[in-house]
Amino acid sequence: MPPGMLLLDFIRYHQHLTGTKIGCNEGDCGACTVLIGSLQEGRLRYRSFTSCLTPLGNAHGKHVVTIEGINGEGLNPIQQAMYDESATQCGFCTPGFVMSLAGFCLGQQPPTVQNAITAVDGNICRCTGYKSIERAAARVARLLQQRDGEPPAVFAAEQQLLPAYFAGIQERLLALQLSMNGEFEPADDVTAHYMGGGTDVYVQKPEEMKQKAIRFLFDQSLLNGIVEEDGRCVLGPAVTVTDLQESPVMRSYFPRLDKYIRLVSSTPIRNMATIGGNFINASPIGDFTIFFLALDAMLVFNSGRELPLRQLYKGYKQLNRAPGEYLTKIWFRLPTAQSRFNFEKVSKRTNLDIASVNTAIHLQLAGNVITAALLAAGGVAPVPMLLQKTAAYITGKPVTEKLVHETIAMAQTEITPISDARGAAEYKRLLLGQLVKAHFITLFPQLQVAAVLNNYA
Template structure:
C-alpha cells in the first residue's frame, strides 16, 4: 500500500506504484486543477508540490506530476492547486488577478502551485528566486510580463518573513491554508506506520523516472519497480579526502544546493540552468542520467570530464566502473539487470584545475542538447598538464574525446593549440543528421564549443578570433 497526504487528506491506496501521480490526482481523486499538457515535463501544467520530511525538517519542492510515480511519494505531502485554496482568493491568486496574469487559464494552476512553492521555500525570498520558481511553467497567452508583475507583489509580501519558518509565516499571514502547520506531525505519524511495499521489492530499479516515463509510460504503470529515491542511504553529497562521493539517489537540485559542490564549482547554478527546469531537477537523479544512456545526457557529459567512477550494486556485491567505460554502444551499458548505481565519485578540483560545461539546444532552456561538451584542465602556469574533454550528440553514447585530450596534455596553451584541437576532434566523432541538426552542423557546433571552453576559462586568450 502507498500512504501519503494529498492536500489535507490522508491517502492509502493500492493503485500500482508505477502509476503516475497526475493520473491518480485527476482520475482517482477527481482533482482536475492539475492539468494534462505535454506529458513530458515541459509545460508545467501538471505541477504539484511535494513535501518531504527529513531530519525533522519539512521542505517543499515543485514537481511535474506527469513524470512522478506514486511509489515516489510514499510518506510525503502532495499539494495540488486545490490544496492552496482558501475561502477567498489567497494572496498569490489575488496578485495574479490584480495583474491580469491569466487569460485562457489553462496554465494558471501550475503557476499558482509553483508560486506557493516559492513561498514555502527556505531560500531567500528574492525576486530572482521567485522567477526561478516558475521556470518550468509555460504560458501561451499573457506574454509573462503580467505574471512577473504578480511575482513582484508576492516577493514583497514574503520579504517580511525575515528568519521565520516559511510554513509558520505563510499560515500566520493567511497566504496559505492553516492546515499546513499540522503536516509535519502528520507525516511523522504516517512514517511510523508499516511502510507498505510501494514497489520496494521490485526487480526494476527507478530513480526519478523523468526520462523513463517519457519513453515507456505504458510499460511502467504495472512494472515491478524498486524505487531508489526513497532510500536515504543512497542520498548525500560528501567529501572523503580529495574525493567527492555522491549517492545514487541524489537529484540535480541536491547537486546545485550542495555547499561542497558550490565551493568547488562556483558556476554550478549557471551550468544546471541549461538542464531541464526546477520541477524536473527536483526529482531527476544524476545516476538516472547515466543509466538512461542518452548520447546527449547533460550530466553524463559533465561527469565524464571529471572522470567519475560508478559503484554498481546488487544484493550480493558492489563493483566500480569508470563512467567512460560504462557505455558500450547506443543504450548499451556495462550493467547487469540486477545492478543499480548506488553511488559515484570523482576527484575534487584543486586550485590549478579549470572546468567548464557548454550546451547548445534549439531552445535556450527546457530542451535537450543538439551538442554539449565539458572540459577539465589542470594548468601549471601556461602548460596544460592534464586535459579531459567530453562531448554529447556526436556519437551513439556520451563520448570521452580521448585523442584530443591526450593531444592537449603537456602542451603550452595557445590559440593555435586550441585551433588544432578543434580539428583533431573531428576524427573522433561520428554525428548523424537528425531532428537536432545535420551532421555538418554538429561537427561545426562541437568545434565552436571547444573554443568556447577556452574563451570562458581564459578570457585573455584571443581564441574568440577563431570563432569568426
C-alpha cells in the same frame, strides 16, 4: 493502486481533484504541477513536481499538495496577485503557475523577484503573455520579504499566504514516518524495473510502467546525500539536479554551477531528475553524464563492482551492467587549485531544451602548461564520449591560441555526429568547435581566440 501509476492519474481519476490539468504528458508545460513535501534530515522541504511524470510510488510517505489544497476562504494572495495583474486568460495553465509560486513561498531561496520568476520556469502559458505573470510573481516575492529566517511553511501559514494547516505538516509527516516500516520496497522481483525520478522513462512508455514491478530508488536514504571525503566528492545516485545545485560541496568547488544548471531543463524536472538516472538512461546528450565524464567519475554498483563512468557505455543505449545491478554510489576527485573546469551546451532554445551538443572540460595546470586533461562531448557520437586522443594531444602543451585551434581540429577526428532533429552533422561539428573555443575563452580570458573558419563537413 499500482505504485507505477502516474500521480496525475491518481489525483484526477481516483481523488477527483481536477484542478490539476493534463497538458503535454512530457513534463514540459507545467499544467500538472503539484507540490510534494517531505522530511529531509529532519527539515520539511517542498518542491514542485510535474505529476504527469511522477510514479505514485515516489509520493509514498509525503505530503502531496494540489491546487485545491492551498485555498482558505476565497483566493489566497498568490491567486489574488494573478487576478490583479491580469495574469490569466483561458486559465488552463493558471493552476500550474499558482502551484509553482506556492512552492516558491515554501522554499528556502531568497525572496527576490528573479527567484520568483525562476520558480515558474517550467510553466508555459499560450495566451496571456508573460509580463503580467512576471508582475504577479514580483508581488508574491514582496510578500515574503519579512520572513527573516522563519521556517517557510510556518511563515506562509501565519501570513495567510497558504492555509494554516501547513504549519503542522512537519509534525504529521514525522508521525507518519515513524509509523512506516522501513523504506518503500514494493517489488522484490529481480526483473523489476529500477526507478529513480522517472522523468524520461514516463515520457517513453507511461502505459507500460503502470503495471510493471518497480523497485523505487528515489527516496532510499543510502542512495542520497553529497559529502566530501579525503579529496573526493561522494554522492548517492538518487541525488537530484536540485540537490546538486544546493550542495555546499558542489557550490564550493564549482563556482559556475548555477550557470551550468540554468542550461538544464526546468525547476520541476530538476527537482525530480536524478544523477544516477541521467547516467543509466544512456542518452548521448545527457547533460550531467557529460559533466561527470569530464570529472572521470567512478560508479559503484550494488554488486560491489566499481566501474569508471567512461566504461559504462558499450553502444547506443547499451550498458556495461549486469541484470539486477543498480548504482549505489558515485564518486570523483574534487578539483584542486591547479584545476580548471567548464561545461557548455547549445540547444535550439537557450533554456529548457535538450542539447544539440554539450561538452565539458577539466584541465590540470602547472603554470600555463596543461599537465592532464579530460574533454567530454555529447551529441557527436552514439554514446556520451571522452575525447581521449584530443586530451592526450593537449597534455604537456602550454595554453595558446594555436593550441585552441589544434584542439578543435583534433576533436573533429574523434567524433561521428549524425543529422537529426537537433541539427545536421556539419552543424554539430561546427558547434563542438565553437564550444571548445568557449571553454578556453572562459577558463583563460586573456586568450584572444580568432574565429574558427575551418569546414568540418
